Amino acid sequence: MSPYDEKIKAEEVKAEMLKAYPTKVARKRARQIILNEVQAGDVVPEIKANTRTIPGIITMRGCSYAGCKGVVLGPTRDIVHITHGPIGCSFYSWLTRRNQTRPEKATDANYMPYALSTDMQEEQIIFGGEKKLKQAIDEAVALFNPKAIGIYATCPVGLIGDDVHAVAREMEEKYPHINIFGFSCEGYKGVSQSAGHHIANNKVFTDVVGLTHNRKPGKFVVNLLGEYNIGGDAFEIDRIFEKCGITVQATFSGNSVYEEFISAHMADLNMVMCHRSINYMADMMEKKYGIPWFKVNFIGAESTAKSLRKLADYYGDKELTARIETVIAEEMPAVKIVQDEIKPRCEGKIAMMFVGGSRAHHYQDLFNEIGMKTVSAGYEFAHRDDYEGRKVLPSIEVDADTRNIEELTVQPDPQSYKARLDETRKTTLAAKGMALNDYEGMMAQMDNGSLVIDDLNHHEAEVLIEKYHPDIFCAGVKEKYVVQKYGIPMKQLHSYDYGGPYAGFKGAVNFYKEIDRMINTKIWGMIKAPWDIHPQVVAKYGWE
């Protein structure tokens, strides 16, 4: 289709989506379903994001607890996570996110296979649950004696007035060798998981980061923020870094340990993968410790190479630059072989993706590498800056739901603040086109006429599938089998369908092969039985 036709089609699809809605719903959704149009200076249309999901709408979104305990803190293996609430929240966040972890020794702490809960009963709802929480902490200490304990508040906790922070302080006095901290991440906070990310970032920043000052050995020491090691992505990134001679001080939070968090401020630089879930941390560490950050994307071989070169530019070290170029040169041929084999079978096919706060952007790069185009994409819980770029931050309206999430005021630390870059270096980097502390957002990269949809819901997904017949659709487990019933392959980009890694060079190869398998399998052509293809039967008896 010509770009003109594409635009008409997108407009028709949008109208079709809105048609089914009551007026109030249609009005709100119209501002969240946007036809992309990139103008000079990467100016894109405004999209409504990070606002409430309308009650009754079948949404993909989850809650603040899921964002806090499930996403940000969950992947850390040696913090004991206690969920304070009725049993469900702890049960559902028990190992379901596939954050891989690899303790070095058989005796090292690994609490990830354990789900801890106060299993609140009616008695605690009526008389308060702090006593039970304290007792639970005693019992957790007796069982595990960990370095750190996180307490996660679920919906009823805030309502009945339990103070998880006061309990944390009290129990820390009792167990001075254990860092105990609470998260007010009740499920009703904010409008999605996103609120939970922010709450998690705040507490880790105030109570964990900066407690010790151990810098790992190495010339180039960086943090990787917003990489949660689903399917082993962080392992592949670590492999590449090691080859390049880069030391990872801390990853937030895939395959991470507490010791790395507490000295994370000793790094030279923060590289941000998932902008949505961790940009607060990057921002606060820059203000308090003077650590600059930039956005990276290790999803896609070309994107990985680009991110590594960005790192080389940042340091401006000849040896590092040369080494990075050598690594890229070493890794790329294996990628190209698979790319060349698979591309002819995938070229021109169309994809859609609706996930998270960054994956719906990152994975477009991977699809591009095998000639596939993303005609529609959107995030589940992102904010306007993830779509339109951080340049829109000052113009984002702060509504009541956002105001309820604490925004920390951060000052430079008198002891530990150290500007990593002087003004001259900053100017040089800017001249080279290095965007520090910035993210351009998803829309600037997408074609004109593509449909960008925030908080896509079930009805809209159905319209998209029926109107576009995409060759592949990417979202989460709740959407997986809806899409596949249509006879269209569906790739989960949260859990990776229990595969991966898809990051880095090896991950790209895995992904190309996976998409080729999914799109080109014979099975989609076998849905119709022979008697449905040719329903007319002439003969009376088969053997006549």
Added chain:
Amino acid sequence: MLLRHTPKEIVERSALTVNPAKTCQPIGAMYAALGIHKCLPHSHGSQGCCAYHRSALTRHYKEPVMAGTSSFTEGASVFGGQANLLEAIQNIFTIYQPDVIAVHTTCLSETIGDDISQITGKAQEEGKIPAGKYVIRASTPSYVGSHVTGFANMVKGMVEVFSGASDEKEDQINVIPGFVEPSDMAEVKRITREMGIQAVAFPDTSEVLNTPQTGRYEMYPKGGTTIPELKSTGRSRHTLALGQLASGPAAKLLDAKCKVPCTLLNLPIGLRNTDIFIETLRQVTGASVPEALRLERGQLLDVITDMHQYFYGKKVALAGDPDHLVALTQFLKDLDMDVRHVLTGTPGKKFVNRIAEITGPNVNAYEAKDMLYFHQLIKNEPVDLILGNTYAKYIARDEDIPLVRTGFPIYDRIGHQYFPLFGYQGGLRFLERILNALMDRQDRDAPEETFELVM
């Protein structure tokens, strides 16, 4: 070791649950509601509850699981969720057009005291419920009972709204299959059909959560108990409630409300409990047992006698839900297996006695305990076989004990959607799975000289 921090020594805990052997009420209510034809479950609480329940059910069934949510924010949590629920009801009927919305509560809406009967009444008054459409409801606070309680409460909610008392009885019975798989619900219907009995099975998730691939997505699949069927339950002559915990409350309500007498039975798992189920069907309806079922019974019995040596004396540990555990324990005892540990996270003191009645006092039976405790019991007294859900695989791997997956959730294998555990054929398949697990283990571990060709 994955569970490397689990100590062998048991220290009783009173406040901390580690690795739960239950989950919360709303998921059971959501599952039950999916067993009504053209019903959309609705979670009155934060979005996360709905997302978690849908994800868990989807992982277990590998099928679409649709449900709405009231999407509470901080404002709704403070001022009450009435506006959210009213808006949700209107939006759902307009956009998704179900025949029934089945609203269940959450710990959040229960804690703030939302009265969903009053709110759905208001929706009715305001004309938000179209003619011929229904909103049913269940109060399912997550801080009481377990997922099984939530299932029972929603089934009770179906009786509350749909079942009407009538002096005109129909020649039919009700069967409430319990918190079991779609395949089990289908098996209940097949058995009654084989016997020529007119039966209403509710709820019924068969052909809802095991639908075929047709290239067309149906938001409301073919399966599920229909509204006319549900309405007719008050005119049935009898109710068989399978599983005391999951089906008992609805059956008792049908008796009280519509004077439909009920019989509470164990789940028809294994020889003895299937015998009791079929004998009760015969007694209640006067139907005779057809040749087809006699054949199936004989085949199950035949395999038990043929393979008895592989079952005899084998030590088993079971974790799961009470209704299942009672029936499974009976089956295992009838195979002369040695039931060592039986544990559920669902609270209820009666459970321990019911297990002991089957096994005798020499058993570790526990209610309201967790999987860490279960693991510790196994460490202290090892077993030959574990029956439990997917989470038991971490224990099975660490302790190197074969696991046969039973119960909920099963995230890592298929089969439960399609092949029943109920009935003689379900028993037969279950035996096959147990034998495969035990005999594969024997083959793996046998010294070369006793590696058997024929077993």
